[in-house]
Amino acid sequence: MNTIQPHFSPGDQMVDRDLFRSAMASVGAAVHIVTTDGAAGRAGFAATAICSVSDTPPTLLVCLNRSSSVYQAFKENGVLTVNTLTPSHTVLSGLFGGKTPMEERFAAARWLKGETGAPVLADAAVSFDCIIDTRVPSGTHDVLFCRVVMVREGQTDDVLAYHQRRYHRLGQPSLLEG
Numbered sequence: 613m614n615t616i617q618p619h620f621s622p623g624d625q626m627v628d629r630d631l632f633r634s635a636m637a638s639v640g641a642a643v644h645i646v647t648t649d650g651a652a653g654r655a656g657f658a659a660t661a662i663c664s665v666s667d668t669p670p671t672l673l674v675c676l677n678r679s680s681s682v683y684q685a686f687k688e689n690g691v692l693t694v695n696t697l698t699p700s701h702t703v704l705s706g707l708f709g710g711k712t713p714m715e716e717r718f719a720a721a722r723w724l725k726g727e728t729g730a731p732v733l734a735d736a737a738v739s740f741d742c743i744i745d746t747r748v749p750s751g752t753h754d755v756l757f758c759r760v761v762m763v764r765e766g767q768t769d770d771v772l773a774y775h776q777r778r779y780h781r782l783g784q785p786s787l788l789e790g
């Protein structure tokens with residue numbers, strides 16, 4: 613009788629953290645600034661770990677490190693806006709990427725107020741204003757499932773991307789398309 617022998621015990625095996633990061637650096641992604649405001653104050657961070665989950669109800673997921681200085685504000689406010697960046701926001705992304713005081717981060721751009729009260733970046737490629745429906749802890753991060761209550765579309769197709777630890781311009785058609 614043919615039996616399939618498992619090559620590993622699934623329990624506790626995993627690749628090294630640095631190998632994982634190095635592999636993930638090969639996966640390009642759009643860059644966003646995720647913002648919140650409310651009783652716990654205004655906060656924002658740069659993010660690539662964002663993805664569309666469902667269109668009914670319209671849902672995005674955002675992965676947020678629990679050790680980040682902004683974590684508590686997002687948890688308590690319960691709302692956020694995902695602002696998708698353009699290449700003109702490369703410096704802004706660096707400011708929201710950590711360490712910079714919150715007032716300095718927000719002073720570097722023009723903001724509007726979304727329906728939830730979270731800051732909307734005036735010249736974003738697109739913004740999704742959301743209510744955080746569910747928080748699921750996974751490893752070092754919380755996965756935030758966010759219901760989209762308002763969308764604001766920008767004037768550009770150019771999107772800022774992050775690949776191999778560097779910023780790039782997204783939005784040009786593939787060469788195959790001619």
Ligand SMILES: NC(=O)C1=CN([C@@H]2O[C@H](COP(=O)(O)OP(=O)(O)OC[C@H]3O[C@@H](n4cnc5c(N)ncnc54)[C@H](O)[C@@H]3O)[C@@H](O)[C@H]2O)C=CC1
Binds near residue numbers: 660
């Ligand atoms: N998902 C996340 O939390 C991300 C965090 N970062 C943070 O920004 C800084 C600079 O990052 P890089 O220049 O890209 O070099 P890096 O070597 O720290 O990260 C390379 C890639 O690994 C992934 N990654 C990095 N940190 C992660 C984390 N804590 N959890 C899950 N995935 C992670 C991301 O896809 C990132 O582009 C680092 O402090 C990094 O932790 C950057 C990208 C995503």
Ligand SMILES: Cc1cc2nc3c(=O)[nH]c(=O)nc-3n(C[C@H](O)[C@H](O)[C@H](O)COP(=O)(O)O)c2cc1C
Binds near residue numbers: 657680681710711712
């Ligand atoms: C390009 C880029 C993408 C990032 N993506 C994420 C992400 O998806 N999730 C996350 O929790 N942190 C991400 N970070 C890190 C946060 O932006 C950073 O931890 C946050 O600004 C908080 O920093 P602070 O603790 O110094 O305030 C990213 C940083 C950069 C530069």
